[in-house]
Amino acid sequence: METLRRTFQSLSVRNFRLFVLGQLLSVTCTWMMVVAQDWLVLELSGDSGSALGVVTALQFTPVLLLTLYGGRLADRHSKRRLLMLANGASGALALALGLWILLGEVRLWHIWLFALALGTVNSVEAPTRISFVGEMVGGELLPNASAMSAAYFNAARVAGPALAGFLIARLDVGPVVLINAVSYLGTVISVALMRPAELHVPAVRPAKPRVVDGLRYIGRRPDLMLPLALVGVLGLAGFNFQLTLPLLAKTEFHTDSTAFGLLSSSLAAGSLLAAFATTARRGRPTALVVTGSALAFGATEAVTGLAPTLPVACLLLILTGFTMMYFAQASNHRVQLGSDPAYRGRVMALYTVIFQGTTPLGALVTGFLAQHWGPRWALSAGGLVSLAAATLALTALPSLAALSRSPEPDPGP
Template structure:
């Protein structure tokens, strides 16, 4: 019983509990739309890996260009207001795409435009949401709350693709996209129901919140830079599953949308188990934990590329998902718990930028290589490169640990926090 209480202790915080309830529904429907969108792109393009890569690249290019500015907004303005506006904008975009699909006039370039617009919204929403977790629960419960956030996200990744496969077969892509449009309101309602007085906000906040000051803070912290760099390498070559799984299902195993959903759900099930395991974490993980989990991920992804059939691929993807999420949580906790709360929005913006901003290049590269060499080669090569990067990080960890802790200069142009106006 005590173990169960420790696992879910952050849910005792009312604001965070509301947030999780809204996010579970919204994230589940978002994953349903991801599956529907990818399947539609493959239908329109004749199973083209390049076309699927272009859509993924269009969605994540704004993350590459705008996320640092999104972190600046998160440090300067009320995060609740930003989350409401971002989710309403995403709902309008999904509504427009769903209507377009139902009318029957959708083309590939329409989907590219939608992906670009949604990526622009996400460049603000992602750093705001990630840094807002600390405001909801405080520093002591941050590792547990972060792990719980990963848990609900992976519940959505398990349920969403499986449900999407069934709904696409029965109702079509357009209906799935419209369901997702409505689901964004769950997050809006949950955020509006929160009690602002119970949030853990900094006593002061920067008036200007310059991006360059956040980058200087990170530059002075090699213990933060190392996990961010490792996240960048794995994000570029290893986290290609949004592109490789639909290609694996259609070109290697020759299956239908339901089987595609099973592959995605297997990856998510392993990730969910890892997220639940990491709820037991009470402090900042070591550099060795971060690098060690990256080593396991690289090895498992490489072996997944050799899977002989669908059942074997599902089992290996479950193990890969566990290592992937364990690494993601370890790196997230090491970065968040090591950064000054005054800079946390900008620090997590850079983390998000490195984590997701590499996706455009990753998707285009993986799509091109999959067409010429096959999707199995993409998985094996990505795993081996991740393995090498993790080994280098493991070797560098002891040297960085011996470096003296830097002195932090005060943030320029700071003022007492007053979030009533959001300005």
């Protein structure tokens, strides 16, 4: 009973509990739309991996270009209001795309335009949402709340693709996108119902926070640089499952949208288990935990590319999802718990840029490899590159330890 209480400790905070409920609904439906969108792109393009790579690249390019500015906005303005505005805008975009599909006039360039617009909104929403978790629960409960955030995200990632595969087969793509549009109201309403007086807002907000000050702050922190570098390489090479899994389902195993949903759900199931495993964390993880989990991820992803059958691929994807999320949580906690709250919006914005902003290039490269060598090679190559980067980081740990002897966060601006 005590273990169960500690696992869900952050949910005792009313504001965070509301947030999780709204996000669980919204993110589940977002994953439904991701599957629907990718399936539609494959249908319109004749199963082209390159076309799927372009959609992914367009969705994440604004993250690369604009998220640092989004982090600046998060440090300067009310994160609660920014989240309501961003989710309202995402809902409006999904509504427009869903209606366009139902009219039967949708073309590839329409989906590309939608992906670009949604990525622009996400460049503000992502750093705001990540840094807002600390304001809802405070520093002591931040590791647990961050793990719970990963848990709801991956619970949605399990349910969303599975539901999408079922609904696409019966209702087609358009209604699935419209369901997602309505679901954004869940986040808007849950955030609106929060009690502002119970938020852990910094006593003084920087009047004019500058992006460059956040970059300088990170540059003085070798203990932050290592996890950020690993996140960049693994995000670029290894975290391209939104591209490889639909191709694996359709071109290697020759299955339908239901099987694609099963592959995505298997990856998410492993991630969910890892998220619950990290709820026990009470402090900042070490650099060795970060690099060790990166090594495990690279190895499991490389082996997954060799899976001979769909059931074997699902089992290996559970292991890959577990190691992927364990690494993501370890790096997130090491960066976020080591950052001064006054800089946290900008620090987590850079984390988001590195984590998601590398996706456009990674998607294009992975799409090219999948087109010419097949999705198996693309998947295994990502794992091998991740494995090599983690090995290099492991050898660099003694030198970084000498440069950074448990530094304290700099005082706020």
